[in-house]
Amino acid sequence: MTERNxxxxxxxxxxxxxxxxxLSRRDVFKYAGVGAGALSMSSIxxxxxxxxxxxxxxxxxxxxxxxxxxxxxxxxxxFANWPYYIDKSKDANGQIIHPSLEQFTKDTGIQVNYxxxxxxxxxxxxxxxxxxxSGQSTGWDIIVITNGTTLTKLFQSNYLVPLPTDMHPNFxxxxxxxxxxxSYDPGNKYTMAxxxxxxxxxxxxxxxxxxxPDKPTITSIEDLFDPVFKGKVGMFGDNQDLPNxxxxxxxxxxxxxxxxxxxxxxxxxxxxxxxxxxxxxxNYINALNNGDVALTMAWSGDIxxxxxxxxxxxxxxxxxxEGAIIWxxxxxxxxxxxxxxxxxxxxDYVYKPDIQALIEDYNGYICPVPASQAIIExxxxxxxxxxxxxxxxxxxxxFHTYRVLTDDELLTWNSLFEPIYQG
Amino acid sequence: xxxxxxxxxxxILKAGFDYxxxxxxxxxxxxxxxxxxxxxxxxPAVLWLVIFFALPTxxxxxxxxxxxxxxxxxxxxxWNNYSTTLSLFQPQLxxxxxxxxxxxxxxxxxxxxVAYWISFYGGRRKNxxxxxxxxxxxxxxxxxxxxxxxxxxxxxxxxxxxxxLGLVGSSFHITSTGYAVVFGIAYNFLPFTVxxxxxxxxxxEPRLLEAGRxxxxxxxxxxxxxxxxxxxxxxxxxxxxxxxxxxxxFINYQYLGGPSNGMIGNNIQVLFRENLDYPHGAALSFVxxxxxxxxxxxxxxxxxxxxxxxxxxx
Numbered sequence: 001m002t003e004r005n006x007x008x009x010x011x012x013x014x015x016x017x018x019x020x021x022x023l024s025r026r027d028v029f030k031y032a033g034v035g036a037g038a039l040s041m042s043s044i045x046x047x048x049x050x051x052x053x054x055x056x057x058x059x060x061x062x063x064x065x066x067x068x069x070x071x072x073x074x075x076x077x078x079f080a081n082w083p084y085y086i087d088k089s090k091d092a093n094g095q096i097i098h099p100s101l102e103q104f105t106k107d108t109g110i111q112v113n114y115x116x117x118x119x120x121x122x123x124x125x126x127x128x129x130x131x132x133x134s135g136q137s138t139g140w141d142i143i144v145i146t147n148g149t150t151l152t153k154l155f156q157s158n159y160l161v162p163l164p165t166d167m168h169p170n171f172x173x174x175x176x177x178x179x180x181x182x183s184y185d186p187g188n189k190y191t192m193a194x195x196x197x198x199x200x201x202x203x204x205x206x207x208x209x210x211x212x213p214d215k216p217t218i219t220s221i222e223d224l225f226d227p228v229f230k231g232k233v234g235m236f237g238d239n240q241d242l243p244n245x246x247x248x249x250x251x252x253x254x255x256x257x258x259x260x261x262x263x264x265x266x267x268x269x270x271x272x273x274x275x276x277x278x279x280x281x282x283n284y285i286n287a288l289n290n291g292d293v294a295l296t297m298a299w300s301g302d303i304x305x306x307x308x309x310x311x312x313x314x315x316x317x318x319x320x321x322e323g324a325i326i327w328x329x330x331x332x333x334x335x336x337x338x339x340x341x342x343x344x345x346x347x348d349y350v351y352k353p354d355i356q357a358l359i360e361d362y363n364g365y366i367c368p369v370p371a372s373q374a375i376i377e378x379x380x381x382x383x384x385x386x387x388x389x390x391x392x393x394x395x396x397x398x399f400h401t402y403r404v405l406t407d408d409e410l411l412t413w414n415s416l417f418e419p420i421y422q423g
Numbered sequence: 424x425x426x427x428x429x430x431x432x433x434x435i436l437k438a439g440f441d442y443x444x445x446x447x448x449x450x451x452x453x454x455x456x457x458x459x460x461x462x463x464x465x466x467p468a469v470l471w472l473v474i475f476f477a478l479p480t481x482x483x484x485x486x487x488x489x490x491x492x493x494x495x496x497x498x499x500x501x502w503n504n505y506s507t508t509l510s511l512f513q514p515q516l517x518x519x520x521x522x523x524x525x526x527x528x529x530x531x532x533x534x535x536x537v538a539y540w541i542s543f544y545g546g547r548r549k550n551x552x553x554x555x556x557x558x559x560x561x562x563x564x565x566x567x568x569x570x571x572x573x574x575x576x577x578x579x580x581x582x583x584x585x586x587x588l589g590l591v592g593s594s595f596h597i598t599s600t601g602y603a604v605v606f607g608i609a610y611n612f613l614p615f616t617v618x619x620x621x622x623x624x625x626x627x628e629p630r631l632l633e634a635g636r637x638x639x640x641x642x643x644x645x646x647x648x649x650x651x652x653x654x655x656x657x658x659x660x661x662x663x664x665x666x667x668x669x670x671x672x673f674i675n676y677q678y679l680g681g682p683s684n685g686m687i688g689n690n691i692q693v694l695f696r697e698n699l700d701y702p703h704g705a706a707l708s709f710v711x712x713x714x715x716x717x718x719x720x721x722x723x724x725x726x727x728x729x730x731x732x733x734x735x736x737x
Contacts, residue, residue: 123696129494153699157494231594238697276682278599283569283678291578292598407495414698422693423515423676423685 068340069164076111077342080124080140082329083116085195087362100358104349110342118143121150128334132159137336141343144194144329147184148240148402149410151191151330160190161333167344168192170351178396179328179368183255184404191330192347195359196366198388198399199241199325201318202298204288207232211294218295221249221320225268230275234287234296237279237421239414241325242269244402245297248322254403259412266416279421288315300388304364317388319398326366326399364389487705496702504706512690512707516714519686522601523669526608530616530665531658533609538620538657539650542627553621557614564674568607572598572678599681607675612668616661623657624650659726667715687711 091097101112118124125145128138145151154160171180171192179193201218209216212228224233236242244254246265257265277293278284285306287293303317331347333340350356353371360367361380367373367389377384387395405413490499509516541552559567575581575597585591597603627650635645673688680686691711694704 120696122699126493126696126699133494153494159494231596273682277596278681281677283572286573287576290573290576292576292596407491418693419511421682422690423680423683 068161068337069167069344071341073108073110073341073345074339075109075342076113077141077339077346078113078115078139079142079346080115080117081142081144081194082118085116085144085329085363086114087358100350100355103355103358104346108345108349110345112346118145121146121148125150125153129159132157132335135336137338138334140334141337141339142331142346143334144331145191146327146329147182148327149405151184151332152404154332154334155185155190159335161335161337161340162189163192163333163347164344168348168351170348174351174353174356174369174371176368176370177393178326178366182328183401185330191332192351193368194329194331194350195363195368196326196328198300198319198366199236199245199327200298200300201295201320202285202288202303203295203316203318204291204293205314205316207291207294218316218318219321221245221322223295223320224297225249225272225275227275229294231277232292232294233272233276234278234280234284234293235269235272235276235421236284236297237281239417239421240402241297242279242421243413243417244325244400247403248320248325248400251322254325254400257403259409262413262416266420269417269420273420279423285315301363301365304388319387319395321398323398323400326396326401328401360389366391483705484709486701487709489702489705491702493699493701501702504702505710508694508703508707509710512687515685515690516687516711518601518684519670519672519688520714522605522608522684522686523666523672526605526612526669527616527662527666529605529609530613531620531661534613534616534620534661535658538617538624542621542624543629549625553618556617560614564611565678568611568674568678571603571607571610575603575679598679599684601680601684603679604675604684604686607679608669608672611672611675612665615668616665619660619664620654620657623654623660627653659722663719663722667719670715671711 086098087100089097089099098112098114101114105111124143128140128143131138145154171188175193178196181187182191182193185191201221201224203218205216208218208229211232212226223229224235236245243262243265246269247254247257247261250261250264250268252261252265278287280287280296284293284296284298285302288296288298289306298317300317303315306315333343333347337343350359351369353369354375356367356369357372357375357379360369360372361376361383364383364386365388370390373384373390376389383389391399403413485498486496487504488498488501489496489504490501491497537556541549545552573579577596577598582591582595582597586593586595631649631653632645635649640648670686671688671691673686673692676684676686676689687707691704691707694700694707698704
């Protein structure tokens with residue numbers, strides 16, 4: 001965790017926002033310049049895509065899948081991921097390296113072109129979609145997409161290559177039940193989890209105590225609706241976390257929610273609006289630290305990282321009694337992939353417990369490999385004990401995922417919720 | 424104009440003659456090759472405009488008539504994209520115009536004295552003062568706006584000081600208000616106001632002021648009768664150059680605004696980037712563009728096109 005001391009900003013949510021309005025949820029301590037560089041990198045790669053030996057996946061993405069995995073590896077894999085999501089260290093020359101990837105290259109001979117180019121699902125999809133639609137290579141062999149609207153669009157458009165079931169032995173042996181056979185991708189036909197995380201409530205104990213001395217802890221989503229906190233409540237200004245989280249407070253499982261439930265959630269949010277300080281798309285951690293809000297919807301990793309970075313306020317993250325939203329970022333292979341064998345090898349490799357331990361100890365999200373816990377225990381007992389990294393099955397029982405929406409449903413959904421958070 | 428301030432009668436005469444001739448077309452003997460020279464010379468600029476402005480604009484217009492979102496969107500002559508977006512985002516559009524208008528007036532009130540002082544009292548250090556005005560703008564607009572959000576936050580230096588002085592109550596706050604957004608816009612666009620004003624004021628011949636004095640006008644009258652009318656085109660230009668981009672601003676709301684301070688630029692951004700709803704995003708962009716074009720045309724009409732064009736060109 002020492003690497004973090006080098007980083008510029010204390011608010012990962014702000015730094016993400018430096019480049020754009022954000023729908024992502026990475027614990028990013030990102031420098032402002034990274035985004036621009038990364039953008040051009042991906043377009044360069046996309047432009048060069050046609051030259052190398054391209055494997056045709058076919059527009060169907062279905063049956064053509066299995067053949068492409070029969071060849072020999074090309075010894076290179078192009079991996080697009082979110083910023084600050086993998087273990088980091090410095091080598092003897094002070095260059096930043098990723099030990100887990102170094103180990104991968106040592107073991108398999110496959111070089112990894114690892115790029116932190118994804119800052120938001122929708123806009124990354126918007127960028128690669130023209131290549132996908134024309135059947136050309138996106139330049140990427142592995143992309144990481146959160147379950148939700150964008151992933152649904154990738155499925156619906158047949159933009160992903162079905163994974164060969166016999167080529168991920170580590171995944172089969174070590175993946176947690178939570179990421180095996182997920183509801184959004186039955187049988188892991190197209191995806192394997194990279195990490196998962198939670199949407200809950202972040203709060204500043206000092207402010208909460210000052211405003212509500214008789215009940216100084218936050219336990220429930222209803223606390224966000226308590227008039228005592230008028231003007232000090234932060235909500236997310238997005239069309240996934242905000243609606244799904246409030247559906248939980250109505251006692252509804254978001255995945256099974258109906259348009260009637262959505263209407264109720266929208267009404268509840270509309271009534272709450274006068275109490276809301278801001279619908280944050282970024283920068284909400286600083287709003288907590290600055291005292292603009294006392295409590296806010298938050299992503300577990302952001303609070304964790306803010307406290308680690310030395311912001312002295314000791315922010316808290318609560319999984320409300322009504323439950324929390326769990327989301328998973330998924331590795332998947334886009335059609336037009338050039339190095340499919342290398343890609344599936346890489347995707348499976350991170351399911352080795354010792355390799356996953358390296359990654360997990362750095363980013364502190366929910367670990368997809370339970371066996372890594374014992375390994376992390378030895379180097380970093382605090383992380384190994386954290387319920388946000390290794391939640392027990394009991395704790396996991398209150399985690400719910402986003403509602404999967406069809407195009408038509410999305411229109412209804414957006415027309416209900418967008419007017420609330422879009423100023 | 425003469426830099427030295429020494430009267431230069433030739434320059435004044437020349438200016439007078441040019442002015443007198445400008446209305447009369449002069450027939451010249453030309454051959455075809457000569458006639459094509461202006462077109463050839465302007466070809467790169469025209470080509471540039473066609474490729475990077477006209478074609479994308481036409482493309483965006485066709486997209487505004489599409490149906491659906493990425494990846495399923497397709498052309499469908501969907502004119503009601505316009506009515507849908509306009510009815511959905513009318514409040515934000517009106518708000519954006521209001522905020523930009525107030526912010527522009529603020530920048531004019533602040534910027535005019537600054538530009539006046541630099542051009543008439545800046546002396547040899549004029550360029551230094553102009554540079555000082557611009558120095559903060561070498562830092563990214565996002566960072567500067569964000570820093571204001573920190574300074575103006577509830578436990579920030581401004582609100583805390585006011586609170587300690589007992590001037591405001593404990594629930595008083597600056598961020599997440601329309602005032603903060605307008606302030607942010609005014610702050611961020613100030614140089615766009617000052618520079619055209621400065622250019623206009625700087626062009627005023629100091630001898631005209633002296634002439635005013637000679638004719639027994641006091642300072643106020645000289646300003647009213649000489650400086651103000653001569654620099655008025657600069658005010659018009661400053662207004663346009665500040666107001667038009669300010670209407671489309673989306674940074675200030677993001678950092679300084681609250682739940683009901685959204686501006687039209689934010690809606691366009693969300694439609695494109697988050698919803699991948701290009702048709703509605705494009706339609707809303709064209710609505711905004713139309714509002715601004717109509718506004719600017721009416722504005723130019725009301726004030727006389729030449730004055731605005733002249734000032735904008737300057």
